[in-house]
Amino acid sequence: MDRKLNEVLVLLRGNEMAMNRLYQQYAESFPEDRVFWLEIGDQEFFHAEEIDKLRGLVAAGSLYPAKVTIQAEAIKANIGYINNLIEECRRGSLSKKKAYTLALDLEKAILERKFLNILNFSMSEDYKSVRDKLLAETESHRQHISAKLSSLK
Numbered sequence: 001m002d003r004k005l006n007e008v009l010v011l012l013r014g015n016e017m018a019m020n021r022l023y024q025q026y027a028e029s030f031p032e033d034r035v036f037w038l039e040i041g042d043q044e045f046f047h048a049e050e051i052d053k054l055r056g057l058v059a060a061g062s063l064y065p066a067k068v069t070i071q072a073e074a075i076k077a078n079i080g081y082i083n084n085l086i087e088e089c090r091r092g093s094l095s096k097k098k099a100y101t102l103a104l105d106l107e108k109a110i111l112e113r114k115f116l117n118i119l120n121f122s123m124s125e126d127y128k129s130v131r132d133k134l135l136a137e138t139e140s141h142r143q144h145i146s147a148k149l150s151s152l153k
Contacts, residue, residue: 016048
């Protein structure tokens with residue numbers, strides 16, 4: 001597997017796991033919404049597993065990327081940002097409303113980038129099913145977080 005592609009896929013998996021940890025921290029910091037955050041966090045964990053499946057398909061020669069157009073540094077910066085949010089939340093520096101607002105911003109950014117689309121994979125059925133599932137669940141996260149945020153105002 002191309003080294004750059006492997007790095008990007010590993011980092012995308014890491015981004016999903018960082019989101020999982022953020023939502024676990026939110027569950028701990030805002031126990032009244034614990035079930036909500038844990039459920040979304042679990043989905044982020046499964047997203048990481050889906051990205052592992054993509055890596056496996058590429059390694060097996062079943063999925064061929066045309067060109068990797070996403071920069072590893074951009075993903076690293078996003079992971080760093082999420083890790084900073086986790087620490088802020090752990091220290092009690094994030095209000096519940098701010099936590100929801102930041103989660104919504106992160107989910108929107110993922111949708112707007114459509115990170116799986118910018119990998120330019122051949123449109124195999126295996127890839128489309130993973131991509132479509134991740135994008136649909138991310139849209140669902142955005143809608144649920146948005147609804148919760150609206151109820152806080």
